[in-house]
Amino acid sequence: MAAPSVSPPGSTGTSLGFDDYSLYGNLSDEELIQLAIERSLADAQSAAPAAESIKASVAQNKPSPAVVEPTPSHPPQRNNTPSSAVCPINPPKYINTDLTNCTISHFITGYGQRMIAYRQADGTLVCTKPEEEAKVDPLVIAIWNGDVATLRTLVRQPGTDMLQANNLGWLPIHEAAYYGQARCLRILIEAHTGTVNKRTLRDQTALMLAVSRDHSECVTCLLESGADPDITNKDKETPLFKACEKENAEILASLLNYGAGVNKLCIQGWTALHEAVYRNNLEICEMLVRAGAKVSLKDKYGLSPLFVAAQSGHLETLRFLVKNGADINSEATDGATALYEACKNGHEDIVEFLISQNADANKPGKSGLLPIHIAAQKGNDGKNLLNFTYYTNGFAKSVKIVSMLIKVTNKVRVRRSGISPLHLAAEHNRDEVLEVLIEAGYDVNAKLSEDWSKRYEDRRSSALYFAVVNNNIEATTMLLEAGANPNLDTLSPLLVAIRQGCIRTVTMLVEHGANVNFYIPSHPTTFPATVMFAMKYLPMLKYLMDNGCDALSCFSCSYGSDPHPPLEVSQDRRGVLSNRPEIPSNTCVQFCEVISTPSICRWAGPIIDVLLDYVGDVKLCARLIEHLDSYSDWTCIKEKATPPRTLMQLCRLRIYKLLGTERLCLINTLPVPVGILRFLRHEERTQDF
Template sequence: MEAARVSMPGATDSNLEFADYSLYSNLSDDELMQLAIERSIADAQNSGPGTENSKTPVVLNRPAGPRRAPPSHRPQQQTEPAACPANPPRETINLQDVISVSHFVTGYGKRMVAYRKYDGSMQVAPEPEEELEPIVKAISEGDVGSVRLLVKQPGCNLLKPNNDGWIPLHEAAYYGQDQCIKIILRAQPGMINQRTLKEQTALMIAVTREHLACVERLLEKGADPDIANKEKETPLYKACEKENPAMVAMLLNYGASVNKSCIQGWTALHESVCRNNVEICEMLIKAGAKVSMPNMYGITPIFVAAQSGKVDALRMLLKNGADLNSQAADGATALYEACKNGHENIVEFLLSQNADANKPGKTGLLPIHIAAQRGNDSKDLLTFGCTHKNVRATNIISMLIPATSKARVRRTGISPLHLAAERNRNNIVEFLIKADFDVNAMLSEDRSMMYEDRRSTALYFAVMNNNIDATTMLLKAGANPNLDTFNPLLVALRQGCIQTVTLLVEHGANVNAYIPTHPTTFPASVMFCMKYLTILKYLMDNGCDALSCFNCVYGSNLHPPIKTRRNQRYDPDEVVEKTCVQFCEVISTENYSRWAGPIIDVLLDYVGHVKLCARLTEHLDSYHEWQCIKEKATPPRPLMQLCRLKIRNLLGIKRLKKIHRLPVPPRLIKFLNHQEREQDF
């Protein structure tokens, strides 16, 4: 591998020279190149408009890893070593040829640098390490005596930072050397609040590393406990993050501001509540922490406790006057979030404290709506019961039902049943049905318009998901299959699911359903099942209008050519007349034309005297095997066929379904039900 030697600042040499080093034998070339390429691409995307014309390397996004031995000062300029004959030739890169320089850390903790040129080539090398200053080395080794001697030397500059902005005081705080801190501050007391490039003070570093003695030493010497880092986190916030009560108490005793917030408005109390550390929470509250202080998203500590399931912290906050029904920026309450995250114990506790279950979020949904989305699919159900998660979801629903106003639910324009059916939460669907939620509740107009098909009922959601179990439960509970604009039966037919079709038809679905937005002269239900002859025959047996398929407005005359969308040109000035689509036009499309003969054959069994239009006749003439179907349509129709139609018409569909109970010969029943040709399907 090649390693870079970067010229010292101020040096006249403008080239970057490379020499071979064998320091990274545990890292393959492929791994280094892959990391370098990824980093270079990211740098190229992040570089500004003027980057390409820059004649000096640009250092971008230097990663921050855990510090083992923080570097001190840059190395002194050295003379170029003689090239070793065993090494590859050294390559010199002119700064004018370099687009960008990227620093990164490998998975093994090696700091690397990648140089990207204008020609697209890449050079990867280990980053030159800074030599540790003697005082830094002494601090890292805990050599207090050496530190005491070095501080007194005239050439020791305690204020000189390294590449990361660290001075010896920061190093001492990092390594937990409180005696070194004492010595350094005695020599230079004014540096106590100096910050690194990441705006960390020595106090912040000591708190982060949990060096209590160093924290105490710094505070005694006058360190400011309220100086925040780049993320606006204070030492008190970090102490809460580390869950260190002793450190929190020490910072509070030295006057740390308890209500300062980080860059996102998160306070020390937020952090302690999130970690369910009641001891630290109580310390903060006694020191003046505001229990209802929101972050930038309007989230208060009580909201955090409910969201993360921290019941102990929640009790403590309520005991100290937190607002139980406070709302976040999106309108969510603590109860809302507890339901969303499935915290049964939090929901139970909040309701016991009279939390408002009827307060909606900005989306208009109540906690019971959110809980209805939480249950699991029926696939997760065990043979003899529900999984723990299902039980938890239904338990939350059972607790919310008495506390939720059904009038408020109706006012939201959506029922929990809709959401449970949409998410395939079969256990929740069953529970809500048993709780007497209206299975025929309709979505409000504004919510229905959110869906392209303008769906309205929970049954539609179940059918759309091809969820047979939910469909069965809803239909048995009295769901009306004919309330939606686009009939659920049409959805089931389009999916080709005979089981769902049978369920819907048996519960009164309209077999002659039409699509209001796409007028046709025949039922749309026929159009959606043309490829499924068994389903088509089932619809005809249950009263579907077959005669309308033969009522063509063109008759024996020449039919106009079929217009397809891709052949049509949009003209804004053209007035388009909405005409009903004919059956012969649909069956002539590419999707159905190959099935034209068998489809017509099935339909002819359910009509009397009809005359095929010119286009249907053309289809039957296109295949020799279909000539018998054409002859079947030629009048007059057989007397037996006319009698069968007459008897079926007199009996009606409902009585035909019960005809097996009448004293009628089985052969006649089979004939009336068109079952004499059943083997053909």
């Protein structure tokens, strides 16, 4: 069969048919890869002269001749391939045979063949070769296959090295133990008893490997042959510890019968009993305690087995430990007790049992929090709710745990902690827990201690503030109805509600006595801060004015009709130019300065219009007049401010003064005629008397 011709890329030559491709059927993976590499290099070499030929023919307005690949002088052949069936290979003219300066990379073919690629410094591929397979000791192969006869023969041969380790430090005895080849293991031990306690590079003995793989027969064989059951690995774990981890009672019994130490500590300080408790294997716990395991040993973090049981929610194991003398009030390094940890993890049955055993519910952790504090904040955040059932159950457990702790927690100790469970329940939106605590008589006006308050940038202090910050209307309602004072915090919850734009919360706070004329001590202004926060919410601003907010102070200006300081041009963090008033330092900020800020000045007219409904004769300062003159539709507002004000407006102000601020908040409940109420709300224009 004639060798098929192969056309270069872009030519119209004859393509290879099915019979031609059959020529590659007998090639191996590496030969196919080598062929592909050589072919790509040949294409790259032939492309250059072809391009020059095409370029020359275009210049002479002649059609370019077909580019024909040269026929290789010595094509590679396989013994099982006929000489006439020659593969059309174009080897490169130059292959660097010196591979010493080449970079090496490894890859795996689709058939699992591991290969090595050699490249020059510029990244050019030189050649690929299959990786040399690591030579495996015949002893190991016999062990893998469980070939006892071959192994016995090899062991008896002179010159057989029983101590030849692989790159992991494994000897043949380790291989036999790991793969559970007990018969092979006996042969190896008989041939060389000294290898029984040899270790790998990770300090693993054959016994450790056999235990970790649950090979009971191998464990028995090794112990009978003198294997030491207390040799540890790099993590300081003994075979006994590993048996507890694997929960293999049979192997554990064998190790104990051969004197394994039950109180050895691993690198983290855990004992075998710690591990058994964590696995909640009561049978193994009983075996260890009967063998002398100490129930009060602690790890490097101060955790005892009892603490682990409480943390994991293993009630039966916890009962067993208490029955065998475990200290129920032992503390971890951070001061946490088992009761504290059970509350943290929401284990209702554990909490109930510990309380029944007189666990101390008034012992705080290093943070100063009591178990009831931890239980109050336990649960899942409703805002990130993924599983409603789990979320509901978590809340139900928290409520039950808090109810149990209320009976045994001293309120004096709670006050000493500087924070109330109410604060934490409100902070974490635990409404059901909050309700239980209120019913139990916890003070809704309890304030955070100075140390706790400093942890928050806004220096909050009341549980009500937490509820308002979270925009939790239900919690806010419960606290206010229980008598919470809305004026305890440095920054009023009313300002927070106004900033959030929640008119419902604002209404509740005002109705329960929130100060509508609140000033921020750290940021002095000549007018109430409530007005500054409500400028972008005109209905809310009107509501505040209806309830006694001081509008007159907004028209008090130290500059009056005189020119105001020029607006300073500044650049914010986004690089946007903006105008802001040049405010003198150590002075109170005036209303006209705040309303001149870029984010508010476009609403200056409507804001001034609302405020004018609640003042008598006032004189607008030059800055306010400047704002009203900036927009033609605001001319009527300027005229509205021109004295004298109407008699109806003056009468309304007089009624406001007679009622007083406190009564204005309760105006809807006062025995005042409906017409008067409409008049006070500025509804006289739309309602008939």
